Every structure is written in structure tokens, then in C-alpha cells.
Amino acid sequence: MEGVVQCSANYVPLSPISFLERAAFVYGDQVSIVHGNTTYSWRQTHQRCIKLASALSQLGISRGGVVAALAPNIPELYELYFGVPMAGAVISALNTRLDAPMIGSLLEELEAKIICIDYQFLELVLKALDFLSLSNSKAKPPLIIVIPECNHTTDLPPSSLDYNRLLEMGQNDFEILHPIDECQPISVNYTSGSTGKPKGVVYSHRAVYLNSLAEIFRSDMRAMPVFLWTVDMFRCSGWCFTWAVAALGGTNICIRNVTSKVIFDAIRLHRVTHICGAPTILNMIAEAGSSDQQPLPSKVDVIIAGALPPLQTLNKVRELGFNVSHAFGMTEALGPVISVPLDNDHGMIKRREGIHNLMMEGVDVKDPKTMISVPPDGKTIGEVMFRSNTMMLGYLKNVQASQQAFRSGWYRTRDIGVRHPDGYIQMKDRVVDAILTSGGESVSTLEVEAVVASHPVVLEAAVVGMPSDCLGEMPCAFVRLKEGFSTSEKEIVEFCGDRLPHYMVPQSVIFGDLPINSTGKVQKFVLREKAKAMGSLSHSNGH
């Protein structure tokens, strides 16, 4: 159109950095972060992040460089979510439950120049770097920045740096490196690896800016919420709440470990408005001792993602006065994208996934081959697919996987679902049969099966989820032994225990033939029924 002009007055690349800049200005004196006895204002957090960005720049971090992190939900990790992008770089916080070889492998993939770690992970990370140097990597190992224990000095290894010393290096007047293009990456978030090695999911400034707003809308947040950090920041960048809380000038209540007592104390002390995380949160609230379970001073919204909790747990939490919502999402979509308040009949909502976020451009159930939408009849199954600006840029160093995930211009969730006449989507199954544990971990049955099958006397193995006595499922292995050999449940469990993280170890092993369909594939739905029957049996037996 004649007369229009595009310039920096009317076009600024979208970035959550601007949330912090505005918070420092509009909410300068409001509390940004509380951690134990430490409290910062938004003006201080802004200043600290500027100094952090400045110091990182002095260490040679430049546009597009990666700074990794390994820490619980402490203020320093929060600061990295702004300070690293303000240096033009990319933040990648790793799952604190990973082992050393995996950490080494991810650092190599990330080509991380720096890793900022909590003091308690120093030994783990040094071991990871040993693995890194053992591999044929040409990359220089990353510099280690150690976040010390409160008021303690930690003995640091050579060529590592104390986080507080780093901050002291920073200049107050560092000029923030805003993204030149809003589609530039801001963070890499690893999947929990349900289908193999964790995949590095790359988020852009644009996507996290918009998704922060979407999360605010979805969780019905107003100005200055009080957010209790019960969801790991390393999961989808804390579902983008790392940035969203700044957009609203809210208060971040940081905690190292989530317990019943910590939750209720924070609610009482800080008037928490929002709690997010895995369904175990509900368990903690429901099973807290009566001395911890204090009356709520005001409304508290709890948003859980993962397996749906048992009705009695949910009812208990609601009786205590919490508003509970259930959300569905994935790392690739920056966190929860569909959610439903758990305030109507539990039996019904259990099977529906609810309302999609404001920023979703398309949510559909389609025939994955023809790309035609299924009729909204509640019966015809298809694959759940999304289109959205709040979607990953792709998988790090795996353009093929990225193209595969986005083929025909839709993100393929690999979840099977139907569309109901009222528009609601109902999930039916994972295309891949992942197990959702009560801890919120997504366990790849394929990985567990590979380990079980590597036992010398095992011929064939299939793993499915068995309802656990807690909130989620646990792995259950069905095993066919080699002709003429024998073993025990205990031996298989121990064998897996030596080779897998505890949450992936099968808790039950059943021996016998596996049900096979006409094309020779194990019929997992048959095994799931069996496991379910056994699970409820063990419950009724008081296990």
C-alpha cells in the first residue's frame, strides 16, 4: 500500500527479552524471585541478567552460541533464561536426572561453549566431560560455571568459574543483543526420549514470545501472579513460564525440591496463585500431613500435564480448595496446548482433551496419508495434528526428523484420536506406546524391550504400562524365554536395574508366549488389558 514504511518504530522482532525490560520498568520494585531468604526485585533481576549477558559475552559467547545448564529450579537457572538470550545465545537446560554418558553426548551435540551447573552436579558433569573427551570429539570441552551452595564456597576444579564471580565480571551498561530475526533460536529443550535418545527441540524467540502469552491466557493469569516452580525449568523451558511470569511482573517462588511441606509453606508465605507440573504434585497435596495442609489464603490454580490422576486424589485436592486443570502437550509444541478444567464429571472429562490454546492456528484429527480431516463422529480415528506459531523450529542436527514431523505442513503428534460432534478431541493411544509414569516421565517401551531382550535367556520381550498404585503407570514386561532355559522375575528386574534408570525398570515380569497378529506384530493392546487386570488385582490385594 502506498505510503507505508517499515522501520524500527513499527517493527521489532518478537522476543521475551522485552518482557524483562518492561518488567524492570513497570514492576521495578515488585518481587521477581524468592528463594529461601534471597529476594530480588524486577529491577535487580534485570540488572543481574544484563551483567550475566555481559560476562558471557566477555567469555566469548556470541550470537547463536549455546550455553548449557544443569540445575534445579533456582534463581540462577531463571536468570540464565534471560541472560543467555540477551547475549544473543541459546540456553539449553538439561534434565537433572540424566547420567554422565548421556550428558556428555548431549553437550557434544549442542557444541556447548559453557555449562552452568548447580554445585551438587559438579562430579556428574566432570564425569560427563570425561566421556566427551573419550569420544572422538574435536570440540573443546565447555567451560564449567558453578553455582555455589548458598553462602558456601565450593572447591572448584581448574578452568571453572564461580557464578557469582561471573556476574561480578559483567558490565551494568551492556547493550542487549536482541534477535535480528524473531525466528532465531532462543533455547534447546530435550525430549524425555520416549522413542530413543532424547531429541533436541529448538525454540525460536517468536514462538516462545507468543507461547508465553498463550500460557497466560490458558492459565487465566492476571498481572503479578505468584508462581511456585514445581514444574522443572528444563521441561519445555518451564512450559515457557520462565518468560511468561516476567511478562506479568509476577513473583517466581524458586525451590530446590518439591515436597508437600514446601508447597503448603509457599502458599501460606507467598500467597501462591499458580502451580504447574506432573500429576505427582496432586499426590503430594492430597497426601500431605494435616499439619502441612493449611487452609488456602486465596484461589490457587493447579495445572497438571501427564496421566490423569485417580478420582479420589483429584477430589481430595479439590476439597482442599484448589482449582485443577488437566493439560495435554509435548516438548515440540512448547508445552501444554490443549487443556480442560477438571470441574465436571470426572468420568467424562477423562476421555476428552478440551480446548486448544489461543495461539494454535490449527488442531485437527486427520487421516495421516490423505490428510483429510476425520468426520466429527467420535468414532473415526486419525492422527492428531497441529499448526501453530507456538511450535518448535525443528530437531537439532536432525533435519530429516524435522521434515518428518512437519510433513504436509502439519505437526504430527503421533497420537491417535477422534473428533467428537461438539468439536472436542479425544486421545485414543500413542502411535508409539509410551508409558507415562507417575513422576511424569515418558518411558519408551521400545528401549525397555531392547534391554530385556538382551538378557541371554530371553527370546522375545514386550513391555506395556501397568497402572501403578500411584498416579501413573509402570513398565510391565512380557517375556518369552529361549527353549530350554529358565530365569526368575527377580533376575530380569535386577538385570534391567543395572542398565536402565529406575523408573524404566519393569516392576512385573510375566513369562509365556506373546500374542501375535497376522503380520507377526505383538498385539500390545492384549498385553495392556492383562497388565491392567493384574494392576487392579494387586491394588485390591493391598499391594
Added chain:
Amino acid sequence: MEGVVQCSANYVPLSPISFLERAAFVYGDQVSIVHGNTTYSWRQTHQRCIKLASALSQLGISRGGVVAALAPNIPELYELYFGVPMAGAVISALNTRLDAPMIGSLLEELEAKIICIDYQFLELVLKALDFLSLSNSKAKPPLIIVIPECNHTTDLPPSSLDYNRLLEMGQNDFEILHPIDECQPISVNYTSGSTGKPKGVVYSHRAVYLNSLAEIFRSDMRAMPVFLWTVDMFRCSGWCFTWAVAALGGTNICIRNVTSKVIFDAIRLHRVTHICGAPTILNMIAEAGSSDQQPLPSKVDVIIAGALPPLQTLNKVRELGFNVSHAFGMTEALGPVISVPLDNDHGMIKRREGIHNLMMEGVDVKDPKTMISVPPDGKTIGEVMFRSNTMMLGYLKNVQASQQAFRSGWYRTRDIGVRHPDGYIQMKDRVVDAILTSGGESVSTLEVEAVVASHPVVLEAAVVGMPSDCLGEMPCAFVRLKEGFSTSEKEIVEFCGDRLPHYMVPQSVIFGDLPINSTGKVQKFVLREKAKAMGSLSHSNGH
């Protein structure tokens, strides 16, 4: 970053069209629009807008074409805000208080292919088209679409079309023409022309998408608000609430004429949550008869932009239970950008402009020559400047004015202000209104007006600069007295002399009515002309 892929799964040009598509899906059965006895659901509004877009396409409207409109806040005008962009075109609703020559002139500038008008403006528009054909325009006159009076048939002139017939032409399965680039224009909004001919301000899809979200945040809206249309849709596209209400699946209460009775009836009948507009709204609420002033069924937020209302009016409205906020903005910034709730001391907030919108990237007070920020001392004056994605693309067919408005990469508001130590901006005056005295002082006419207006018998006051016998100007006050009261120039001058520094005291006082424009603003340029004439007269008289 290696591995990333940009495609339609993770990049969709931002456009408010998607708000309507989502509303039809998520809020399909909720009421979208109420107008008298007419009620639509979001599913119906979506369908009607698709048919409208389809019909416009059949009439030859294509990407970038302009559809003008002239109508009060009726459902059909609301539909045009979606239907026209869904045909790829640009909507331009004109001020219904313009005269025929001005309408003709704007239609010529817009090169409008179609004009949709309310039945009551038919004669006016036919006259405007006469002016259009009299000018040396080569352009074909636009096709007239007439929105008929409810249940009436209007006699239509040849080569015009009934709006309902147009909709019948539309196809249900029309494929929406989403913008290819989110920076493409969606609407042209004319300024009120306080400084001359109205300027056509061009908005982009991206800007109105983001500003809709900003308005939602600013006005503290939640899902499904009930919005009473007291702000003209032709003003800044109804401050972008045309689109924002769809984003939240809210209900639009459309009305032809705003009266006290209509406001209170709508609150009672529809449980209105939000009312926006000029300060006259407050007058209507405060001065409503006691039979109209019914108790509020729930919280009602009122957001006013423009001059601050008298304290007694404001207090009356607040006593009735309304929450009132005062906003500051301009057509170029898509509506209000800074606002403050009127819940603290009136005298104080009168002089502060408050908190800027979430989407504003920069709000500053700068020396317009050096572009250096003024110190936050509450004293040093500078020009208020903005940077934001929620800013116009520029002025239609006036690239020079666009470049002038955006020079050095900031939007120049031409408002003079200071920055206080707490960060708040205080507006002092318009750049053009400020008086430069021969002593080199810069006098804020607003400050002088406030003092004059505080005189017990003064109803209203406006102050402008009058050329002085030296090099500069001196303040000249135009005063309208309260009914039945009288005073003298001497008394007013002495009154001000007791309360203002000598250089700010008006040297002339003229009594009478003040010239007002269509938005209720005093036309200072008219007063300046008068003052200038008087100034030269007094010079020649040897004063």
C-alpha cells in the same frame, strides 16, 4: 541452527482472522453478537463472514483492494471487520459525522471499490459520489452496498445492492484468503483531523493481532467478556476490540445510538463487563435518571480515552460501582497505549499517564533533536516517543508524513512530557500547543488551563499562544462560564497570578463558547487563529 525447518506447521502469518476461526470452533454455540432482537452465535458469525468474503470476491474484490464502510456500531459493520480481510482486502470505516465532500475525497484517496453503508446514509453517500465524479478522478465510483433497516426494504438506487442479497450470493465453502505476509494491511483508519484533513492510518494484520492481545491484557479481560459497543468501530477499528472480542469468544452488544438508558439496559439484560469510549460516556452514566440507574449485577470496567472528566462526574460513576480507567493513545498507535486506573487521588493521577501496554517495546521521553532520553527528574521536558509492533504501517499515500512520524526509528507523538523518578510519564502538552515565551520558557497550556478551570465560575477553558510584541508568545485564555455567572478578564488574570509563575499567566481572556470537533476536543487551531488576529490587532494599535 542446523536441523530447523520453517514451514506452515510452525510459521503462520499472524492475523486476527484466526481469532474468528478459533471462536467458531471453541465457542461455536456462544453468543457472538446481540443487536435488538437479533442474536448470532460464533458459528453463525463465522459462516456469515465467510459468505461475505465469498460475495465480495465475486464482486471483484481481491488482495489489497479497499472496501469502505459508513455505519454505526451494527452487526453488519462488525462482520465487515472480518469478512473484508477474509477476502484478502482492506476495510476502511469512515467517521459517520463527516460531510459529503470529505467522504467523496476520502473515497477517492482510498480508491474504494465498494462502500457498505447503513440505509440512513444513502443520501449522504450519493451526494459524496457526486463530488467524487465532479473532481477529475479517473476512478470508477464505488459500488454501494446498503444495509437495510431491520425488516424494512429500502428503495435502492441503480447499481447498488442490498447487504442481505450480497450475503446470499456467498458460498459456504469459500476458501479464506489469509495474508501471505503478516505485515500486509488489514484496515485504514482516519484520524479525527484535529490538525487539518483526516489522515488515513494503515494497520497491518500483525499489528492488530498483537494489539488485540495488548488490549485484552490492558482491560483485564477474561474468556467470554460482554462488550458494549460505545466506542465507534471507525475509531482505530474500535480500539481493535472488533477483533479482540472474537479472540476471547465474547459477546458484542451492538447499538445504534449511545444513551444512558441503552447503557443501563444493556448492563441489566446482558451483564456487560466492558464499556469503552470518550469521556462523554461517563457523563451519560453519571447524569442518567434514577429510573435508568440500576444496580450493577456484576463488575463493569469502563475505559475512557480523551480529556479527563471532572472529579464530581468521576466520583458519581465510581459510586455507582463502575471501575474506571483512563487511557492515552492515538490512531497511529491503534488506540490506547498507556493507561491508569482512576482509583487513587484524582489530583495526582490527573498529571500522570501510567503504565504502557505489554506489547510496547519502547516508551520514552527524548530530546527530539539529539534523541537522548530526558533524565527522570519530573522536570526536564522532551517529546514522548514510542516503538512498538502495535503501530501503524504509515499514512496512506503520504510516505513523507510516514517517514516524518517515524524519523530516527521512533514514533513521534508530538506530545510533550516529562519522566518522573518512578518511571511514570507525565504529559505536558501537544508540541504544537506549547507556548514559547519571549523569555525562552516553554509553557504547558494544559497546566494553565487547569488553573483557569479551577476558578469557581469557569465551566471550561482553553489556552493557546498569542504572538507577543516581542519575539515569542504569551498565554491567551478562552473561557466558557457557568450558566448565570459572570466575571472579568482582570479577575481571571489576578486569580492566575496568585497561582502561577508570571510568564504562565494569561495576558488576554476571551469569554464565549469553545469550538469543538467531532470527538469533543477543543479545536485549538481555530483559537490560535483568533489569538493571532487579536495579537496583530493589538500590535497595530500600539499595545
